[in-house]
Amino acid sequence: MGGGVAEVTARSGLATVVREVSPEAAERSRSGIERSLGRALDRGKIDEAAHQAILDNLTFTTELADLSDCDLVVEAVVESFDLKAAIFSELDSVVTSSDAILATNTSSIPIIDIAMATGRPDHVVGLHFFNPAPVMALVEVIPSVRTAPEVTGQVTAFATDVLGKTVVAAKDRAGFVVNMLLVPYLLGAMRMFEDGHATAEDIDTGMTLGAGHPMGPLTLSDLIGLDTMLLVGETLQAEYGDPAYAPPALLRRMVAAGHLGRKTGKGFYDYS
CATH class of the missing domain: 1.10.1040.10 (N-(1-d-carboxylethyl)-l-norvaline Dehydrogenase; domain 2)
Incomplete structure (x- = not known):
């Protein structure tokens, strides 16, 4: 799923840093995105220039610190609360801007539980894509009771205006909508x-x-x-x-x- 989300943001013209846990995982992610873009090129959905521009928007790393200057971080690891909470705790210390938004792609875990692993729960929100992310038009935006209203508004506008997705606004209950x-x-x-x-x-x-x-x-x-x-x-x-x-x-x-x-x-x- 993480590779699909990265492809969506890169196709939207955004510099996108993909962090994986190992060089092997990073290479699998890169290869998966390249295959997907290759199919889009073969089908005439993008041209050669767009294909290269999208690839140029992508950077792959194994270091979480390389996300330090990102304005938006979207976590997309397996559906484990303990793992997600540990990642958000680390992101809280790594991401430098106090205005940066930390989003989770969880499909079921309450957002507030993840948000409270950070010192900035007002800037944590659910941004749930559907598989395959480059194809599926829907995303769910899920604020917790601690998410700042302006953060919810920014993420909603980002998903609709930048990524071209349709947004469903969901309450922070397990499974969302x-x-x-x-x-x-x-x-x-x-x-x-x-x-x-x-x-x-x-x-x-x-x-x-x-x-x-x-x-x-x-x-x-x-x-x-x-x-x-x-x-x-x-x-x-x-x-x-x-x-x-x-x-x-x-x-x-x-x-x-x-x-x-x-x-x-x-x-x-x-x-x-």
Whole structure:
């Protein structure tokens, strides 16, 4: 997801620093963006000049300190509160401008919990992109009870006027708007498959042809990542206590087995 967000900002003409945890991860991120831009070039969506200009907007690093002079930092690590809180605590000491905005791309974790890991919770906000970020038109903007109104306004204007996205304004409740509705639907499809109601293919076909969805729930879960689905389900279950948010046993076993969906080559479907 982080590479997709970086591509969106670079395509919008912004100097974009991509920080990864290792040189190998940075190279994977660079390669993924280059492949995406190559497809856009082949399809005529951008020309050669734009292609090169976007690449020139991108810098890759493994040092968090290289984000020190950024006006906006968007965190997009895995859906782990402990990891996000640790990163925001470090960003708080690294990013020098008191006006800089620290945004999290979390899909479910309450923004206030992340914001309180910093000394500037008034400048922390949720900015949730959807996968794949260069294609999906929507972002959710989620202020916490400590986010300054002007920060919410700046991030909303940035997403709409600079990035060209459509913004949904969400309250700071786990799952926000989209995942509060989407996750129980996806988990319900997993339970249907687990209980033997239908095959994965028939469940997905039922929702694509019967409900007009562009992608079936199990295919979508594989795209999101089953590890992410597990973490999001646990966060929503902890917030609301609703059994519909409880991750099914099958999901836990698949994650334990390393069958995480498309990114590992196997999930509800085999991508090898």
